[in-house]
Structure formats: C-alpha cells, structure tokens
Amino acid sequence: MEDKVAIITGANSGIGYQTALDLARRGATVVMACRSEERGEEARARLLAEAPGSTALVLRLDLSEPDSVQAFCREVEAQVGVIDLLVNNAGIVGVPLARNSVGHELQLATNYLGPFALTCTLLPRFRPGAPSRIVNVGSLAHRLGKLRLDDFNWERSAYSTFGAYARSKLALLAFTVELNRRLERRGGAIRALASHPGVAATDIGRYHHLTNPRNRVGRWINERIAARIASAAEAAGPTIHAACAEAVRGGDFFGPGGWLELGGPVAPARLSPLARDEELGRRLWALSEAMTGVRFPASSAG
C-alpha cells in the first residue's frame, strides 16, 4: 500500500479504525472520513501514536446527509487529489424510525444511499489506470434482508429496526456486485469487492438499549459476550483482505470463516442470491440514482 491513498468511512472507531490503522502501517496515506471532526481527530492522534511515521488526515463526512456527502467529495478533490482505495465501512444498526433531511430512512441513508452517492461521485478521483478497489462492508444480516423496491424507503410498510438494517446491507451488497459489473463493462482497473466482519465487540451496539454499553443492562450483556466474539482488530481482517490481498477478483465477498461465518480465518463468504440477481441489481441502481440524484459516470480516468 506504499504511496496509495485510502479513504475509510467511520474510521474513528471499531472496524473502521482498525482498518485505517492496518492500512497506515502498510504505508498508505489514510483519509479518515468521520462524522465528528472531534472524534476523528482523537482517532487520528491514536493512529499516529500506534503507527508512528504514517500519514493520516481527517475529513468530515455525514453519510446520512446528501449535502455532507457532496461537500466531502469536494474536499477530497481539493485536499487529496487522487485515491486508490475507498472502504465504505461506516454504519449504524437498529435505530428507531428516523429520516434524514430529504426523507430517507436513516439506516438506508447511512448504510446504503450515502455510500452509493459517495462512491459514484468519487469514481472520477481514482488514480488513472492504476489497479484500485472499492470495498463495501456488509453484514451476515443481509441474508435475512428484503429489498422491497416498491416500498424501499419504508413509507407504507411497518418499520422494523432489524429489517431496515438487513435491507440496507443487502442493498449495499447488491450494489457492490452491480457496480463491479458496470466497472468491468466500462474497462479500466477499478474493482468493487465486499466483506463482512462476522460478529465483533465494537460500539455498534450503542443504538439499542439491550446492547448499548453505556447503560447497565447493555454493559452486563457486552461484558459477557465480548470474550466470546471477535475483537475489532480481528473483525477488520476480511475488509483488509478485500482491500489488500493480491489474489482477489471484482465481486468477491470475504468474511471470517468458521462456524456460520461468525469467526475464524478470512474465507470467501456466502452471498445472498438476491445480491447477485442482475435484473434486481439494475432496478436497484435506477432507484438509487433517482433517490440520490447521483449517476454512475459514463467514463472516468480509472
């Protein structure tokens, strides 16, 4: 990763931080895309202490807000220039029904529509002709997801906190496969891949009272399960593999191997057939362009 530039969303905590740290240790310049500048700067200081001599900068990005995504892309153009790797890692899980400023359900906006808009807008920034990757961080939960393109944004059906998370991750993985098809058809050297971390002891549980480590019940539950599941550093393994390993192909999906893909050495992961469905991928793409107003660029340097 020497001389490469990598953007990692949600790089201030958990799997995103561990991914950024690993890439920095491999010599990449890391752009830590964080929704709080303060938390981002704290994480950057930690990263520079853990990987002395590395280069990292923090840029503000709130994936749930379309204006913030576009402002971030302008900052990348102004401050970073070319990029080699984009890791769409940031995510939220299990929040009660809430909508962003343009009415998109929050898990869909953060976990899928934001990354869709970010990726398509950043495509022209990839280093011309150089092998480059986009890695989307999915979840085992995607296998339980339903896309429901007729009510994708939870306007008529009863909202389910888990259903919305599973839908957002299924959409992100179907997007990965469709994006890779489009990149291959267009030519060039950018490829899209995906990963999932299994189940890991991170801060992701804070959105639900039963798993929020900041309250008594959540802390009790977290303490009991933390010893039995992967650490954030271990859980970053599949993402780092998708980002850096040589023998990978566009469209590959990696997770921890082991029982039910919950933890173990990195291995190819099982992708829902819905994520590979070409017709569904095309329809999802058209809907995502309509919802975000962002289009796949007809050609780019990469």
Ligand SMILES: NC(=O)c1ccc[n+]([C@@H]2O[C@H](COP(=O)([O-])OP(=O)(O)OC[C@H]3O[C@@H](n4cnc5c(N)ncnc54)[C@H](OP(=O)(O)O)[C@@H]3O)[C@@H](O)[C@H]2O)c1
């Ligand atoms: N941990 C697991 O067991 C597990 C399992 C399956 C999949 N995953 C996936 O792994 C990824 C990383 O999660 P994690 O476990 O490392 O959790 P985490 O520690 O909570 O990290 C999530 C990161 O996403 C950021 N983020 C949330 N909303 C954002 C927004 N609107 N704009 C920009 N950044 C935002 C958070 O920023 P703040 O600190 O500002 O909130 C944080 O940096 C997520 O996509 C998650 O769905 C995790």
